[in-house]
Amino acid sequence: MPRTSDAGGATRRAGVLGHPIEHSLSPVLHRAAYRAMGLDWEYDAHDVTEESLPAFIDGLSGEWAGLSLTMPLKVAALPLVDFVEPMAKLVGAINTLLVQPVADGRQLVGANTDVHGIVAALHEGGVQEADAGVVVGGGATATSALAALGRLGVTRPIVVVRSRARAGALVRAATKMGVEPRFVSFEDAPHYLSRASAVVSTVPADAGAGLAQALGGSGGTLSADAVLLDAVYAPLDTPLGAAWEQAGGTFVRGTRMLLHQAGEQVRLMTGREAPLEPMSEALDQALQSR
Template sequence: MPRTSEARRAGVLGHPIEHSLSPVLHRAAYDALGLEWEYDAHDVTEESLPAFIDALTGEWAGLSLTMPLKVAALPLVDFIEPMAKLVGAINTVLVQPVAEGRQLVGANTDVHGIVAALREGGVQQADAGVVVGGGATATSALAALGRLGVTKPIVVVRSRARAGALMRAATKMGVEPRFVSFEDAPHYLARASAVVSTVPADAGAGLATSLTESTVLDGAVLLDAVYSPLDTPLGLSWERAGGTFVRGTRMLLHQAGEQVRLMTGREAPLASMSAALDQVV
């Protein structure tokens, strides 16, 4: 495709950042759209984030944020979009020109990514859902399940005391989560039509051993937000038990596609982005 616009810059920030697949996705999108844009990974800590953002110039279109910056960036932007404010985390910063210079807008595309990935798996609406984990991604998962109709989700956590941010976000969202232990989780997994796991693969492996054909509903979908390894023990066990396993790369694809749309103003070429992703995972 011929080049259609002036060069701009974007990038992903985090620490560590070497593992990030965001450059693969965004560069594939720019190439398909004919944009002469650059997209690089930058190792940025919470301490160095304010200086990095302060140094952004007009050539920048936006930033993708990964851990541990999704909460740390909140006070550094000028405006936070409603969904990001509800979730209490931003994974996207849009650099928008205004009369006096620039405006930084914080957004959250993780919720969009989770909803789109679950819909790929066949979940258009759900009444019973489970979130495994209590961190920032779990809060986005709670919002995503809410969009699909789950108003009383089950949240599986090791320590309820460490899920304070999720509990506060749930109150703002108008959902009523019930917190259960990992030991009690199989009972609730058996009743769920949509499950989102946000814990590391080894943490989910314990749940994997409890899954049999009798503990997964027909057509039930599990999205594992982890994509390293691509095939997690929990996801594979869910699949063997008769459920549908959606890999974390599908969430990654859709959240990146929404970032591309927000930064460029054009619909993301998801097929091209997906093909590029398939070549590296």
């Protein structure tokens, strides 16, 4: 396939910002997409802190198509854009910044593709709709998970947190979304996990290990229709995921969320559907080499 640039002939640029950023797999995914689409675009990782973010964004030239953002920049970038898309406004975080040309210069648009990524990953696991759902964790990714479960029909999700006081942003977002979360402790979580059709864990693997132990010790058997998406992907197979599969449920790795949220970013930045298959193959190869 011949490679193309933008209408003006200049190579377009995009990239991922964060601190630290060396671990990011976004360059692997986006570059694979550009190769498959025949686009002569650049995509690099940039080490950017909250303090240096305003200057970086202010320096974006017309060759830039957009940025991927990691935490804590997903929140820090909100006041720096001209327009925030409705879902991102609800969630209170943007993981995508689009640079759009307008008559008098440019417009910066904030979007959130994490919600799309979670929904698409759960679809892969077989969840098309759900009435009982659980979110483990209370941070920014948990808020996106809450929105994703809402899209699937869960209006009264269970949220597993160690401290409700630290989940203020999630509570505010839930109110805007029209969902009514019930907060429970990690100790009580196995009871609700065993009854949910869709679970999204957003906590680190070691934090989920305690839940895995409790789930394994409960002696319960899950239906194959019970789907767990573990949003972390280091390690690929988490203790909670292993316990979930051992109990009979369906486990979806966090890399599937990563793939789909990146694919939606590619679509937003290029205006074309993302080539998910070559992106997935490149991701698998990168993970195998680590």
